[in-house]
Amino acid sequence: MNKRLSRSDYIFSVIIIFMLLGVVGAFFYGIQLGTERVEAKQQELLDKDIEKAKGETSYNQSYLVSFYHTIYLPFKEFQTVWFKDMNDIEIRGNTLDPAALIKELSKLASAKYDTVVTQSMPSTSPLLQDAHKNYLKSLKLFSEAAKSFQTKANSMQVNVLASEIDKDAYFIEAKSFALQAQKQFYDSIVLWNETVEVNALKGALFVGHDPLPLTEWNQMNFNIKNQYITAIMLKNKYFKPYNPQDLLIGIDDMIKSGQAKKMNVSTVQELTDILVGTGAVRQDDFIQGKMKWYGAEKIPQLPFFFSTN
Structure with missing residues (x-):
């Protein structure tokens, strides 16, 4: 004798089927989401490796x-x-x-x-x-x-x-x-x-500023300052017997000693023109004074940063 399913049995069966479909769907969605996250992380690591490799092999x-x-x-x-x-x-x-x-x-x-x-x-x-x-x-x-x-x-x-x-x-x-x-x-x-460097170089955002306030100059790291000085020397055609870092240390000395403030000078360009125009910069000035401001800076092992020419 066949026993017919009641209305409640049908409803219960449908609920069970939907629950199973939900579990299966959630399972595959979880797999897909996990796969995407793993792939994204792998791509991020790969991009970092590529960037790092470019830096190491290029410069x-x-x-x-x-x-x-x-x-x-x-x-x-x-x-x-x-x-x-x-x-x-x-x-x-x-x-x-x-x-x-x-x-x-x-x-x-x-x-x-x-x-x-x-x-x-x-x-x-x-x-x-x-x-x-x-x-x-x-x-x-x-x-x-x-x-x-x-x-x-x-x-x-x-x-x-x-x-x-x-x-x-x-x-x-x-x-x-x-x-x-x-x-x-x-x-x-x-x-x-x-x-x-793990973090962005200090003062890198200020490189394009012209004129450059002394307050921003003071926030730059050593290599960024040198980069800025070479741009000024190129723009103003300052072909000189000294290196950019010799001019750099002169600017710092003028700021730290208070001379820039006394002269009412507020930009790097003004200080540069004064130092170059008065012949106040000499070859290897940086070597004589670097430990005052840059003893802890990361500087490449190039002779003109460490010994007299």
Whole structure:
């Protein structure tokens, strides 16, 4: 004898079926959600690894050191002789043979070009590659401009020779390429700094500010300050015998000593113009005073940060 299900039995069966469907749906939804979260976490870790790898392979310290010794230093050696000879022309011009001096400068620039052109930077370091190219352009122009200037030097009064060299378009362009290369080198140092710091570099948000208030300058880390100084030097065509960090420490000294406040100076640009214009900055000023402000900073192991040139 067949027993027919009652209305309540049907309702109960339907409820059980819906409950089972809900459990199965929740189970598969949980699997899907868990899978998505795991994939998202894996992608996040992968992205971080890629970013880290880019930093380590593109602007690690070994590349900076290599660039310093094989490209920057040969140019710096030429630059040092350039400023010595320009100073000699101004001070001892009557006892010198300016044409012969300029001829030797042309030969030296050419020799340094031959040294630097054989070097290379990896394609994963585009800023260092560009700095390399610009130092080469600078040396090439210095050599060619000096060579063509020899005949002018013979027919020019010694007391105006240095100023005429300063106004020469080819020498100006040579200096501009050198300043561009300098900025790219220091920009690379900032990229290295980003790979060794967990948090964002202090003051990085202020780099684009022009003019830059001294209050914001005081919040920047050392490498960011240097980056900012190289931009000012490029913009104002400050081709000088000292390094950006030498100008940097001069700015800090003016602020810390209260001189900037007494002079009613409120921006980095104003202080820079005063220090450069008065000749108050000297090569290796940073070496003499770095421990006062930057003993705990993360600085790459490059000789011009730690020893005199």
